[in-house]
Amino acid sequence: MYWHHLTREVGYLFKKQGLIALFLSSVLYSFISFFIIANGHLQVTLNSNSQKINASVIFKQDQTLDDVQFLINKISNSPLLIQSTLFTKQEWLKGLSSLNDLNGNEDMLNQLPFSASFEVLATDFSKAVSFLNELSGRVEIDDVIYPHSTYSKISQFAFFLNQSSLVMQLFLYLSVLGLLTLVISSTIKINTPTIALFKTMGAPSFLIILPHLIFVFIVHTISFFVSFLAINKFINLTNFHLGELDQISQFIPPLELPSSQIIFAAWAALLTLIIFLTLGLSFKLVRNINLAKYLFPLVASALVFSNQMAYANKANPQAYPQTNPNKTFSTPYELELYNRTQKIRNEINLIKNYLNIHKSQISELSEQTVLYKKSMVQLIIKLNKIKLELKNSLLSDHGDQNKHSTQSKYHDLLLGHLSHQLKKVSTNKDKINTLSLEHDKRKAYLLKIEQNLSDELHEIVKHTPPPVTRASLIEKLKASLTPQEFNRFSEQLKSLKLHLLKDSLSWQVKGLPPQALLSGHVTEKFTHPYFGQTLVVNHDNNFYSVYLGLPPSALKISDPVTTGMPLTTSALDSTTTNPSAANSAPMSDNPNSSSSAAAAPPSSYYYWVQFFYNQRQIPLNLLLSKGSTNEKIL
Amino acid sequence: MIKLAHVYKTYPGPTHALANVTFDIAQAELVYLIGPSGAGKTTLFNIINGFDRADSGHVEVLNHNMSLSSPSKLLPLRKKIGVIFQDFRLLEHVNVYNNICLPLIFSSFSKVEISNRVENLIHSLKLDPLIDKYPNQLSGGEKQRIAIARALINNPALVIADEPTGSLDPQTSELIFAILSSLQSKGTTVLISTHNLEMIKKFPSRVITISGGHVTQHQKETECTGTI
Numbered sequence: 075m076y077w078h079h080l081t082r083e084v085g086y087l088f089k090k091q092g093l094i095a096l097f098l099s100s101v102l103y104s105f106i107s108f109f110i111i112a113n114g115h116l117q118v119t120l121n122s123n124s125q126k127i128n129a130s131v132i133f134k135q136d137q138t139l140d141d142v143q144f145l146i147n148k149i150s151n152s153p154l155l156i157q158s159t160l161f162t163k164q165e166w167l168k169g170l171s172s173l174n175d176l177n178g179n180e181d182m183l184n185q186l187p188f189s190a191s192f193e194v195l196a197t198d199f200s201k202a203v204s205f206l207n208e209l210s211g212r213v214e215i216d217d218v219i220y221p222h223s224t225y226s227k228i229s230q231f232a233f234f235l236n237q238s239s240l241v242m243q244l245f246l247y248l249s250v251l252g253l254l255t256l257v258i259s260s261t262i263k264i265n266t267p268t269i270a271l272f273k274t275m276g277a278p279s280f281l282i283i284l285p286h287l288i289f290v291f292i293v294h295t296i297s298f299f300v301s302f303l304a305i306n307k308f309i310n311l312t313n314f315h316l317g318e319l320d321q322i323s324q325f326i327p328p329l330e331l332p333s334s335q336i337i338f339a340a341w342a343a344l345l346t347l348i349i350f351l352t353l354g355l356s357f358k359l360v361r362n363i364n365l366a367k368y369l370f371p372l373v374a375s376a377l378v379f380s381n382q383m384a385y386a387n388k389a390n391p392q393a394y395p396q397t398n399p400n401k402t403f404s405t406p407y408e409l410e411l412y413n414r415t416q417k418i419r420n421e422i423n424l425i426k427n428y429l430n431i432h433k434s435q436i437s438e439l440s441e442q443t444v445l446y447k448k449s450m451v452q453l454i455i456k457l458n459k460i461k462l463e464l465k466n467s468l469l470s471d472h473g474d475q476n477k478h479s480t481q482s483k484y485h486d487l488l489l490g491h492l493s494h495q496l497k498k499v500s501t502n503k504d505k506i507n508t509l510s511l512e513h514d515k516r517k518a519y520l521l522k523i524e525q526n527l528s529d530e531l532h533e534i535v536k537h538t539p540p541p542v543t544r545a546s547l548i549e550k551l552k553a554s555l556t557p558q559e560f561n562r563f564s565e566q567l568k569s570l571k572l573h574l575l576k577d578s579l580s581w582q583v584k585g586l587p588p589q590a591l592l593s594g595h596v597t598e599k600f601t602h603p604y605f606g607q608t609l610v611v612n613h614d615n616n617f618y619s620v621y622l623g624l625p626p627s628a629l630k631i632s633d634p635v636t637t638g639m640p641l642t643t644s645a646l647d648s649t650t651t652n653p654s655a656a657n658s659a660p661m662s663d664n665p666n667s668s669s670s671a672a673a674a675p676p677s678s679y680y681y682w683v684q685f686f687y688n689q690r691q692i693p694l695n696l697l698l699s700k701g702s703t704n705e706k707i708l
Numbered sequence: 709m710i711k712l713a714h715v716y717k718t719y720p721g722p723t724h725a726l727a728n729v730t731f732d733i734a735q736a737e738l739v740y741l742i743g744p745s746g747a748g749k750t751t752l753f754n755i756i757n758g759f760d761r762a763d764s765g766h767v768e769v770l771n772h773n774m775s776l777s778s779p780s781k782l783l784p785l786r787k788k789i790g791v792i793f794q795d796f797r798l799l800e801h802v803n804v805y806n807n808i809c810l811p812l813i814f815s816s817f818s819k820v821e822i823s824n825r826v827e828n829l830i831h832s833l834k835l836d837p838l839i840d841k842y843p844n845q846l847s848g849g850e851k852q853r854i855a856i857a858r859a860l861i862n863n864p865a866l867v868i869a870d871e872p873t874g875s876l877d878p879q880t881s882e883l884i885f886a887i888l889s890s891l892q893s894k895g896t897t898v899l900i901s902t903h904n905l906e907m908i909k910k911f912p913s914r915v916i917t918i919s920g921g922h923v924t925q926h927q928k929e930t931e932c933t934g935t936i
Contacts, residue, residue: 082801271797274757275811276786 083285099297425520432513443502453492460485590635591619709735709897715765725751727921738892740908741901743918749901758782790859794871796851798843805839811862849880869900885911
């Protein structure tokens with residue numbers, strides 16, 4: 075019976091305080107929404123660290139040669155580096171110039187088969203923005219993406235927001251808490267006659283609180299979504315400038331509610347409902363109205379706060395780089411490849427859309443042609459009929475001259491009409507042919523892009539380095555060395571404990587004297603703070619060996635070394651106590667490693683060799699760091 | 709049963725709603741609380757019910773110290789107190805049966821037990837013909853009888869009636885007072901706030917007069933004279 079009564083109670087509360095509650099909540103949530111959206115925009119703009127802007131330029135149907143000329147001038151004179159997805163800056167300019175040389179054949183502009191996109195790279199973010207600003211008057215700039223931008227250049231205000239986002243969020247949180255407490259406490263004080271009656275009968279607290287909770291839940295849900303959408307719309311419609319972000323605000327993509335956000339909202343609403351029901355039903359938890367009065371705003375604030383955090387995460391390009399929130403990248407190279415692929419995909423989609431539009435145009439024109447043809451057939455039939463009548467009347471001398479004249483005029487009219495229809499059919503045929511040609515052309519271009527994409531993807535796969543393993547490293551070594559050299563190398567591999575450190579092999583050597591592993595020349599010589607004397611020998615073919623903890627050596631940088639050549643000044647030198655020898659123990663994961671080298675000449679001297687196969691430079695900084703810890707024991 | 713000692717209550721304003729109110733009410737006693745409007749009767753009722761707290765003094769109801777009881781402890785206490793209002797406060801959208809059984813629903817009685825109790829009470833109060841009717845189909849007297857039935861359905865130890873006959877005619881008022889005074893014989897303590905001295909004369913009992921927040925008189929039924 076109570077549940078039956080519940081709707082009436084909620085209705086009573088709406089009647090009593092619905093309007094004021096909705097108003098207050100809407101104001102409150104508008105405030106919150108504004109900050110959520112503003113903060114989201116700022117996060118998009120601020121959480122970045124380079125000066126690259128991706129912009130897609132779409133050539134409009136009414137593009138003039140002036141616009142093209144303007145674009146050529148702008149791009150050729152701009153000190154900014156502009157890179158197209160598919161073409162270089164030179165190719166871009168060449169393409170545009172050839173259009174310009176068409177001498178007024180503006181129809182050709184419509185032949186541009188694609189919406190070009192390019193990247194603007196600038197050392198100063200504001201320059202890139204102003205460049206786009208200048209272009210925006212002449213060409214339609216769409217889908218501007220700010221994968222990375224600088225916050226420090228924008229303004230002190232933005233900088234403050236970025237640096238003090240925690241303060242902002244805390245401020246927001248406290249504001250929400252305060253305002254919600256006000257709204258809820260003003261609402262929950264309403265004592266309906268029924269609730270007053272229930273209280274006298276000792277009804278459980280949750281029965282008394284529940285109508286209020288439902289009322290407040292409905293009010294706040296409505297207010298939240300209405301104000302959120304309204305503020306979002308307001309910002310997008312009015313192109314509202316957020317502080318000093320004026321100059322880039324026009325490129326800020328409109329904030330949309332993607333399906334994931336709707337799912338999130340639905341989830342939040344469900345969660346809220348569950349929390350309210352739990353609060354209501356848990357008699358032990360909610361013992362009186364006062365407790366609920368304070369619990370409710372806490373829960374609501376937490377929801378709002380979590381929503382804001384969700385937005386912050388959504389807007390954080392580090393957590394969700396680029397446009398794909400589910401994709402994460404381990405290296406900038408992968409990110410760049412991904413972006414390029416995405417851009418090509420976007421272009422393909424655009425062309426596919428064009429193709430669809432063409433198809434529909436062709437189909438429409440074909441339908442029109444069929445109609446014209448039908449109409450022509452009817453006209454011909456009429457014409458024939460009139461001809462026949464005319465002929466009959468001419469044959470009979472009794473024909474009425476007026477009737478002849480009228481029919482003759484009608485005949486001429488029909489002929490004119492017929493001719494007009496024929497012209498239309500002919501025009502339509504031309505249009506269909508043109509569209510078909512264009513359609514084919516774009517289709518071919520699409521195929522070309524698809525092929526490019528496929529090739530590029532192939533390239534990506536081809537250039538993705540395979541994971542470095544001991545076996546792959548040894549295999550590469552074997553392929554690059556002579557059998558003699560490799561055998562010497564592999565002898566050490568057999569007897570020594572190996573470590574795989576990124577793309578290198580390292581091992582500890584016990585014996586005299588330290589000898590060059592392979593022939594080459596010295597490229598680095600320095601004193602390692604931990605190991606002591608260090609030599610780096612370049613063996614060409616991308617192989618390097620690094621000898622750490624050597625006794626003093628007379629070798630200098632660029633001195634040649636041969637296979638097996640002693641690296642130290644003399645054998646006697648090598649017997650001297652190496653100050654770092656004892657310290658080399660931490661590098662060894664196996665304290666019994668000396669026993670593994672039992673075959674080597676007895677000596678108290680140890681040194682370390684690292685053997686690199688590397689297309690890049692030897693990571694000397696890695697070597698210089700005391701005691702590498704991220705090594706992987708094979 | 710009810711003990712009040714030096715009870716003070718002040719609302720924002722210059723005067724005390726209650727000042728140094730002290731009285732005791734024994735079990736199975738019928739007590740009338742009389743006094744002009746604004747004298748502090750409703751405040752006193754709210755304090756006894758636990759809807760309001762005294763600023764100072766001692767309030768004990770059914771062996772519960774109301775000043776110390778938490779809201780959760782007051783819930784079972786309220787189930788032992790039947791409250792009758794001048795405006796009946798019946799739920800308009802449910803019938804008489806459901807109005808009466810409402811306190812039993814809150815006390816988690818089984819449907820069978822609720823049915824037995826309601827039927828017995830309805831029969832004893834001669835409300836059988838009204839059982840399926842809705843409040844808007846009832847007269848004022850009938851509504852008050854239903855409200856009394858609702859207050860009694862839990863077999864309360866204490867019944868508090870705030871102006872139970874304020875909007876009723878003399879004949880109906882007499883019937884209501886007869887029902888309430890009969891509770892005394894069943895061991896129920898009854899506290900009635902009223903202006904109806906005629907009824908007090910007809911159903912004589914102890915009278916507490918309150919005025920300006922002060923208890924001015926404790927009178928036995930035979931001493932009750934004059935007007936309010």
